[in-house]
Amino acid sequence: MSNHDTVVPHEDYGFFGPDSVSWKVFLYPTALSIGFQRTVVTEMYEPFLLASVNDTGAVSKRPALRYDRTLQYMATVTFGDSVSVLKASDILVKIHSKITGTEPISGLRYDANDPEAQLWIHLTAWHSVLYTYEKFGPGKLSPEEERQYWVECARAAQFQTIDIADVPCSRAEMRAYYARMRPILTATEATQQHVEQLLDSASTLLPDSALWWPVAKLTQTLFRKGTIATLPRWMRKMGGVHQSPVTDALVTVLLRATFRLVAQSVAAQRFLIHTASPLTAPITDPILCAVAPKNPVVWTPEAARAHHGTVRPTDQYAQIRAARAEKTLPEHAAADGSAPLLPFA
Template identity: 80%
Template sequence: MSHHNDVVPHEDYGFFGPDSVSWKVFGYPTAMSIGFQRTVVTEMYEPFLLASVKDTGAVSKRPLLRYERTLQYMATVAFGDSASVLKASEILVKIHSKITGTEPISGLRYDANDPEAQLWIHLTAWHSVLYTYEKFGPGKLAPDEEDRYWAECARAAQFQTINLEDVPRSRAEMRAYYARMRPILAATETTQEHIEQLLDGADTVLPDSVLLWPVAKFMQAVFREATISTLPQWMRKMGGVRQSPVTGALATLTLRAYFRLIAQSVEAQRFLFRVASPLTYPVVDPILCGVPPKDPTVWTPEEARAHYGKLTPAEQYDRIRAARADESLPEHAAVDDSRALLAFN
């Protein structure tokens, strides 16, 4: 039993729970830091997603807000209780329903709820979190754990407008997915600008303190170089980022030691979440502190939707498209996400 009396427990274990591989991987300090940074950098190479990000100004105009909301969503799916996850999923579809427009290179329409776009976002996250766990954390999972990880990745995909048959179920299938996507990926000047900003993302989230400034700048540089070291050479070249092997190796060694140290202290992890992401902190705090939920149930998405009377994201998306057919939409609708749309707790 935890001695943390100040921690607010979740209602239930959500969709994974303490016996899941997801909790093991997402609960390690690499996931919500370097894993998250690699995720958002990699996402930018998909032209239709980039067009939506540029049109909404989510990265360029409101980087801290986008960082917090995206991290909060990722943590909620992994660790939140069933009601919170379903609510987050529902809100995400509603927000994305307002994000449509034209991709400038092809002239084709983009839709943030498009199943292919959502699959790219989902898989870059789950792959990046696992890859950085292996590279900067404890190392590779056992084969049976890895099989379970990809099965849980498919379960988490049910909270987005994703065709489940398209979700990889193994590392080999994940490689095949990247091979299929590579000819589609591209980098324009806008891509490179966004990648540069995201690689320096630590500057956005670290405290603006004169005393901490040297530490913050050092960690920003280390995280930048470590993230670049995880990208394949073709992706670095496309994104306009360069790195010497020595720089990448030094950043990797530094972060391995850092994460090993942080992983040994629950209080250090709690402090970092409080400082870096106040919205995510209440989601992860009960898990960090080992505080059990009020109800120890682990749900399936089907059971939870039946219990709460919720539509699937695909059903929501079908209704949105049907409604669009009855009205004239502007070329794109930038979302005003200045309000706490994703403040689930």
């Protein structure tokens, strides 16, 4: 792991910057660890998303690589410079354009770029990161910080094929969104298999060696129990996972103390990110080390797209659908999650 002097600065602050609430929440060590694990577990209950994950086999065949790539994208949108974010957004839409198929229960088509599917992915991430920050970290944001957090959530949604009007603007609207989604959510045998695998996935992010084995098993146990402790009872029942209130309380205390300790050390945070997600490290290192970007400016999505000459993901998706209708794009293809989102030197 490099020292502070060799950390490569970003070109600019991207779309949030040091005064944003997003940086405050996503920079806390809960975000890219248990917050991320809660995200991917929760996502599996949406049947069309599950069908795409099950068909590609990305989670089951290459769990460590899929985690690394997805963490890379999440960190890029929050902490990366404007060029990196726009590039990641463009590539993500192109990768998702290859992921279409049939949801087996309803017989309806799924499309990974579908705005509703992307909204579910985006909101489960931003809600899970905030929820774990509150539960295992410093606690609730102030009312003003919380309002700003949801404003920034909508800003980040502009890098996916999401209708921004559908993004919740408050905690109450987020609850209403979950209430709307709950009748749609399901749990099949495939759901339970993926939930089970993802609950135990923390150990796959650490080196596979005898030296790391005790740490990997302890991390797996704590993250599994901690993630379950954040899930509502109905979701646990659907997913076939069970845990007592006593265990919920104990693991919450343990994880809160652990994350507080890690948060006090930049070196510890960098070490854990370099170990668990090497692709994410170049994105978070300049932020953790307080290395100023070459151009200390925060962009809006509109200004950055005009400056760099890129199109909105919604427009990009419209072009993809038009090409598909004309049969110039394949109607169904599989993507296994191994395609790189960003080439970091």
